[in-house]
Amino acid sequence: MSIYQILMPKLGESVVEGTISKIMVSEGDTIVEDDLLLEITTAKVDSEVPSPVAGTVTKIYCEEDQLLSAGTLLMDIRLEGEEDDEQEEVQETEVASTEQERPQDQTKRFLSPLVKKMMNEYGISLRDLEKVQGSGVGGRVQKADILNYLAKQEEVAPPTQKSHSESFKSVIENPSPKVQTPEPEVFTANGDYLEMGNTRKVIAQRMVESLSTSAHVTTVVQADVTSLVQWRKKTNPQVKEKHQVSISFLSVFVEVVTKALKRYPKLNSSIVGDRVLLKKDINIGFAAATEQDDLFVPVVKDCDELNIIGISKRVQKLIDKVRDGKLGIDEMTGGTFTLTNFGSFKGLFGTPIINQPEVAILALGNIEKVPAVIETELGDVIGIRHKMYLSLSHDHRIIDGMLAGKFLQAIVEEIESYNPNVI
Template structure:
């Protein structure tokens, strides 16, 4: 009889952060194959799966759904393949040694019996009354994924897409409200965002609704407080940018980019300008240590991406200094598409050295300070582009002209940077964009 093999979360998967166990995808006594998903975790950034380390049988589940998981933690174990016969012969004997996790009481819906489904998939199946028998899964071993269902739902007639949730009961007691159906919204660029509530809301006697925080929201809150109040003294500098040059360039080139399957967004120009400024002012592309400033050679640019009420993620364009405008636009599109469809991998959000927050896409003119994404030392904010009257000198005479303008902010960690580096960095970004050709 071979020894059991531990099911663990690799240390390098979370970069030292923690996660929450969303669900076990298997039960004690189930046969599994190597690399088959056996558990689903949620971090402040992504939902990820933990795979079986070997072929065999689930021998133990040592953590329960909702428990916090740290890197390197043992979640359970898999017995060796040669144990299969004895385990199958006496299931009662094997299950006596298993620490079981509380399984969610999710009703079987339209043919999903026996299928390996994540909680997010089960919610979609239930909310839309989907028959899974006609859907070919793209996951491992033909598993139906959330993306498979979202693609299927997008092809349904509009009247069949949503099941309306009943109204919240008006009562003096706190009672669970029904789970809301999938919410579909669009961001300022027209990208559709699918939002799934992760917890049931409750109604209070005071005429309010309580929405439990997701793991992502809890960790975002902790990260923001830690950065602003406990780590970095924030200072923000504000510059104004005339976007006429990049507007002209984009209008002249966006069709050529589209012919190559790439959307040319204004954010791509900002990333290119930031790379140039980081190379000129390397102190901004750094990390503060008590005894030294660590300046990075690669410009790994994180892009803050809002996911509606679910929170935000920061996918990273690695080694952006090696990419031209087309390469930046292509990689940006790949990462944002992955973010909105919940397909980001942990590696997509590691190693960022500088972050851009394009808050203007949702209408904001100015935001200050934007909280620094630790352990970085600065974050660039981009406000909404808006036509404004400005004064320019034309042929030696001041004239009022209309220009597409926006505000740029750089929030800095004042331990690492001063006004000199801050204003030099912003000056280069503005000069690069205003003279784009």
């Protein structure tokens, strides 16, 4: 018989696990293509998982409220029309993912996202990987195989290399460290308890993990966006008529930040062990909240290949999907830099928490009319200007104050002179 194996979908660079929040089928159920199988909760989204095939659910390996890694086997489906006495043929699919799982470069072995992450984290090369005997189906390398390999390296390392192998100790002794949130002190008070949903629990854990991972520093600057406000007011009616989209301030900052990231690529990087990965793609995420207080970070992919019209259309499409509850996991993964808009609720500025494994996040403050000194040929005068604060939280492990200042200055210079011809 032909069997489809439903695997935990690839959840993105920074999210390698998810919680099974609801199982919608039982063993023995007959299903058709696109029938919903289960719901998965991650740090980014609650996602429904449809079946890519028609058939019968023969085995369910997961349970509700179970936390699982990407690539974990969830259930078996016997294909429609297949008889039990036919030769068994196992096929695998990671549902709810727009990308097929690809092997590591220059190797034909299947590597799960978790194994790839561990290879990068502990400096295991492809040559080293050839020494690892996989214990999974078809000889696949699993987490336990990597840990066994690291343990053997610890045992055979000569004294001169012992310090290098020390970096493996923590993962061998405690392979899945979790940041523990202390229980609050119990006290008596009038009030009602509000249960945290799965999404909010994961967000809380990720925020604490980020603070314990990156050395957070926030730098704040002020920008005069009077010209931008006037340009947008004048241009948007024509843009909407010609391109069926309005240019938002958020879209403008996506474009401007993209240009700054090209000048200062270290802001578009991640720290992998003791190395810095400078990313070639520029994928900018932005924080978007719903009326139910759910927070999502959709990602505008390949920003450096888009003009302001293309960016505006992508941003609006993603916002519509957030509001309609149709945002997919693939639309919230792969981000390299994040924007968050404190100005949506009149906030002047803030100190945002970095979205791991990125190294910086930019907060946009509220645009306000303020009195300001204006330099003219006849001397200084007081005038009304539109101004806003920009606050950049950055990882001080690799980004110092000078680099953060140059990056912010590049954004300010670009935004204060913003005047593209889009008509």
